[in-house]
Amino acid sequence: xxxxPRAQGESRxxxxxxxxxxxxxxxxxxxxxxxxxxxxxxxxLCIGCKACEVACKEWNALPSEEGKLSGxxxxxxxxxxxxxxxxxxxxxKSGPEGVRAPEQQPYQSSWLMMSDVCKHCSPAPCLxxxxxxxxxxxxxxxxxxxxxxxxxxxxxxxxxxxxxxxxSADDGKAHKCTLCYDRLRAGQEPxxxxxxxxxxxxxxxxxxxxxxxxxxxxxxxxxxxxxxxxYGARGSPGATGGLERLNAFFLLTDDPEVYNLPLxxxxxxxxxxxxxxxxxxxxxxxxxxxxxxxxRGHDHE
Amino acid sequence: xxxxxxxxxxxxxxxxxxxxxxxDWRVSAYIFAAGLGGGTQLLAALGELxxxxxxxxxxxxxxxxxxxxxxxxxxxxxWDLKTPRRWYNMMRIFRITxxxxxxxxxxxxxxxxxxxxxxxxxxxxxxxxxxxxxARLAQWPATLFGAGMSCYTGALLSATSNPLWAAxxxxxxxxxxxSALATGAATLSLGETLSGRRRNSxxxxxxxxxxxxxxxxxxxxSSRLYRRKGVHEAMEEQDIAAREKAAxxxxxxxxxxxxxxxxxxxRRSDTLSIIASLSTIAGGYMTRDAMLKGxxxxxxxxxxxxxxxxxxxx
Ligand code: SF4
Numbered sequence: 001x002x003x004x005p006r007a008q009g010e011s012r013x014x015x016x017x018x019x020x021x022x023x024x025x026x027x028x029x030x031x032x033x034x035x036x037x038x039x040x041x042x043x044x045l046c047i048g049c050k051a052c053e054v055a056c057k058e059w060n061a062l063p064s065e066e067g068k069l070s071g072x073x074x075x076x077x078x079x080x081x082x083x084x085x086x087x088x089x090x091x092x093k094s095g096p097e098g099v100r101a102p103e104q105q106p107y108q109s110s111w112l113m114m115s116d117v118c119k120h121c122s123p124a125p126c127l128x129x130x131x132x133x134x135x136x137x138x139x140x141x142x143x144x145x146x147x148x149x150x151x152x153x154x155x156x157x158x159x160x161x162x163x164x165x166x167x168s169a170d171d172g173k174a175h176k177c178t179l180c181y182d183r184l185r186a187g188q189e190p191x192x193x194x195x196x197x198x199x200x201x202x203x204x205x206x207x208x209x210x211x212x213x214x215x216x217x218x219x220x221x222x223x224x225x226x227x228x229x230x231y232g233a234r235g236s237p238g239a240t241g242g243l244e245r246l247n248a249f250f251l252l253t254d255d256p257e258v259y260n261l262p263l264x265x266x267x268x269x270x271x272x273x274x275x276x277x278x279x280x281x282x283x284x285x286x287x288x289x290x291x292x293x294x295x296r297g298h299d300h301e
Numbered sequence: 302x303x304x305x306x307x308x309x310x311x312x313x314x315x316x317x318x319x320x321x322x323x324x325d326w327r328v329s330a331y332i333f334a335a336g337l338g339g340g341t342q343l344l345a346a347l348g349e350l351x352x353x354x355x356x357x358x359x360x361x362x363x364x365x366x367x368x369x370x371x372x373x374x375x376x377x378x379x380w381d382l383k384t385p386r387r388w389y390n391m392m393r394i395f396r397i398t399x400x401x402x403x404x405x406x407x408x409x410x411x412x413x414x415x416x417x418x419x420x421x422x423x424x425x426x427x428x429x430x431x432x433x434x435x436a437r438l439a440q441w442p443a444t445l446f447g448a449g450m451s452c453y454t455g456a457l458l459s460a461t462s463n464p465l466w467a468a469x470x471x472x473x474x475x476x477x478x479x480s481a482l483a484t485g486a487a488t489l490s491l492g493e494t495l496s497g498r499r500r501n502s503x504x505x506x507x508x509x510x511x512x513x514x515x516x517x518x519x520x521x522x523s524s525r526l527y528r529r530k531g532v533h534e535a536m537e538e539q540d541i542a543a544r545e546k547a548a549x550x551x552x553x554x555x556x557x558x559x560x561x562x563x564x565x566x567x568r569r570s571d572t573l574s575i576i577a578s579l580s581t582i583a584g585g586y587m588t589r590d591a592m593l594k595g596x597x598x599x600x601x602x603x604x605x606x607x608x609x610x611x612x613x614x615x
Contacts, residue, residue: 072314079316089313125462131402132390151390152383154322155401158461158600161610163319172383240611257607260313263303264611265462269398271470272460276400279452279474286482286515287343287448290508294350 021187026194029204031187033139037179038247039193040209041115042216043259044228045200048074048088048113055195056086059180063170079260080116082168085177086192087116089259114259115201117192118143118164118177119232119246126176128269129159134174141206141247142179150174161243161265179248206247210234213251220251227253231261241266305612307531310604318603319462324381329590331377332454333484335408336477337585338370340485342415342447344508346440355501361422362492363485364436367447368419371412378408400457407449414443451481458596464532464606465599466592472523473592479519480552480585483512487556487581494574502574509581510560517553520588531608535599536591544591552584 023029031037056062062083070076073090080087091112094100101110124143127135134150137143145156145165152172156165165176180190188194193203202209210233220228232238232246237256239245241264256263312318345363348356379388392409396402421436455474458466466473490505527533536545559577563570599605 070314072316075314079320081320091313128396128398129401129460131394131396131399131405132387133394133396134390149387149390149393150384151387152385153381153391153401154324154383155399155457155461157320157322158463158466158596160320161462163317166320167323167383237611255311257311257318257603257612258313260316260318260603262318262607262610266467266610268460268462268467270460271467272398272400272456275456275459275470275474276449276453278471279455279478280448282475282478282515282519283339283343283448283451283482286479286508286512287347289511290344290347290482290486291350293507293511294347294504 019187023187023189023203027189027203029189031140031184036141036206036247037184037204038120038142038206038209038249039117039179039190040202040204040213040249040251041117042200042202042213042251043112043114044220044225044251044253045198046088046113046115047198047200048090049197050088051195051197052086052115052192052201053077053084053088055191056177057084059183059191060085060178080118080162080164080166080176082166082170082175085117085175089114089116091254091258112254112258114250114252115192115196116259116261117248118179119162119238119248120177120179121161121243122245122247123243123267123269125159125161125243125268126156126165126174128267129155131155138181138184140179140181140184142181142184143176144178144181145174145176147173147175159268161262161268163260206245210249213249216251225253229253231256237263238265240264242270243267303611307604307608307612310607310612312603312607315603317601318606319600321597321600323383324593324597326590327377327381329586329593331374331381332457332477332589332593333586334370334374334377335450335454336452336481336589337484337488337582338367338374338411338415339447339450339452340481340483341370341489342367342411342418342443342485343451343482344485344489344505345418346444346447349437349440351501351504355498358493358496358498359489359501359505360436360440361426362489364415364418364422364440364443366485366488366492367415367443368412371408371415375408375412378405398460400453400460404453404457407446407453411443411446411450414439414446418443451485452478458592462606462610463596463600464602464609465527465535465596468530468532468609469523469526472519472526476516476519476523477589479512479516480588483509483516483552483556484582484585486512487578487585491575491578491582494571494578499569499571503569506560506574506577509577510557513553513556513581516588517549517557520549520553531613532599532605535602535605536595538598541591541595541598544587544594548584548587548591550584551580552588555580556584 232249348360424432
């Protein structure tokens with residue numbers, strides 16, 4: 001590869017080579033297989049710069065969106081999908097009748113921004129739905145689609161309780177955030193977290209992040225932000241209905257639905273057995289009735 | 302505390318909170334063919350209960366039609382994949398939490414045992430005693446797999462986050478099972494009418510009438526449940542409601558009217574029987590298509606999802 005003219009004379013990095021465990025420097029995390037990693041996204045720190053969206057697209061070489069203005073505040077992305085693995089939501093709240101209230105609450109409570117991502121659920125509904133084993137749980141306790149195995153059945157799409165995973169029309173495979181599996185293996189922090197200039201996105205071991213997050217909630221409560229709460233951490237909204245915890249969890253300051261999240265999502269797989277049992281019972285009942293009709297028919301002959 | 306009136310639940314610019322699968326008529330057709338095949342295989346087993354020649358006529362047709370529907374449903378399922386050339390990856394693992402996974406094995410087993418019953422039948426028809434034994438032996442597992450095929454697609458749809466499909470997991474599978482037996486009985490009844498076995502046809506009509514009534518009852522029951530769970534509005538959107546009404550009319554109204562008419566007139570009418578059968582079969586497909594399309598619509602309605610996921614009464 002030839003260098004850009006402006007980079008002539010700057011062709012050599014001052015670093016000897018890539019760091020071994022770069023995440024130790026950038027996020028204070030040593031990445032080791034067998035531990036659980038995730039994101040803590042603190043929406044009170046988000047400034048809506050979309051650096052995470054861009055970094056994700058660039059690192060993962062995702063196709064760009066069609067350039068359209070949505071009219072939904074600064075959000076022209078709309079939501080997560082096959083080609084969008086980080087999505088920054090913008091909510092502008094005004095006072096009654098669209099007039100800005102003269103008294104504002106502290107900490108961005110009238111303009112909410114939130115960087116959404118795959119929750120790397122535990123257990124993960126998409127993974128439990130996948131019939132090919134393309135979706136698997138990695139050694140970092142994250143959920144990843146193996147592109148060379150997925151056959152595009154699309155069953156993970158309605159399974160996901162958060163509208164995250166989708167099948168791409170371009171290649172007919174399911175895609176979603178990998179929590180930068182390739183970077184983790186190289187000891188690097190995921191691209192979005194590294195790019196986030198305010199540390200709204202924090203990467204680390206889930207247990208440690210949960211501790212940090214609950215301290216943050218306490219701190220915010222002390223500062224008067226009473227509506228701060230965690231979404232997706234163990235025992236909080238989002239980690240409900242058989243979803244024990246979301247490895248990527250959030251600090252929110254309004255109803256989850258405001259950020260397009262359900263209050264109490266549930267684990268779809270738990271519905272399979274009762275459904276099947278009821279179907280089989282109905283078939284058996286009707287068979288018994290049919291058998292009765294048949295035998296009665298020829299007894300009378 | 303978390304309960305809220307549906308219209309008071311906030312949304313994010315009314316954008317969908319869920320992604321929508323790409324499934325189209327091929328999935329409806331698959332669910333239909335799976336149910337019909339399962340239903341005919343169940344009835345093929347019941348042929349044993351009838352006097353030999355009459356029973357064999359039903360079993361024979363049941364076995365052939367089951368094999369045929371297995372041969373139709375497998376390509377439909379593969380054709381629906383976005384990367385169909387990798388269909389065999391379905392056989393890479395077995396996953397009990399995924400109806401898509403265990404369903405693939407149900408279909409495989411159903412196809413294999415249906416092939417055995419059909420092969421046994423075919424040789425038995427040419428005088429082979431061994432063939433007859435094979436058919437009767439394979440009938441047992443084929444019947445079990447047939448029962449699974451008749452209704453596992455209910456588990457397939459309800460083990461999702463889709464508001465409509467997830468709202469009534471039990472009723473959904475029960476409706477599919479009832480409709481599978483109705484369409485199976487109607488298909489066999491049609492075959493018996495066309496081959497002049499009127500008594501058999503009437504017997505099968507009795508079963509079809511029973512299963513169709515059960516299916517109607519369960520449909521009305523699930524409509525009520527959808528309303529109570531606050532997910533009914535997707536089914537009330539104009540085009541979906543039209544499909545649902547048409548499915549009720551064609552799949553339930555017309556055949557039940559035909560059976561009632563024949564009863565009242567006190568005479569068997571081949572014409573009425575044929576109309577009832579064809580109508581049941583067509584209605585079976587339409588019912589499933591309305592279920593599928595209703596669900597796809599429902600996934601685009603964030604309030605329906607938010608309501609069922611934590612804001613509703615239950
Ligand atoms: S958020 Fe959706 S895509 Fe991500 S792990 Fe959970 S179910 Fe899978």
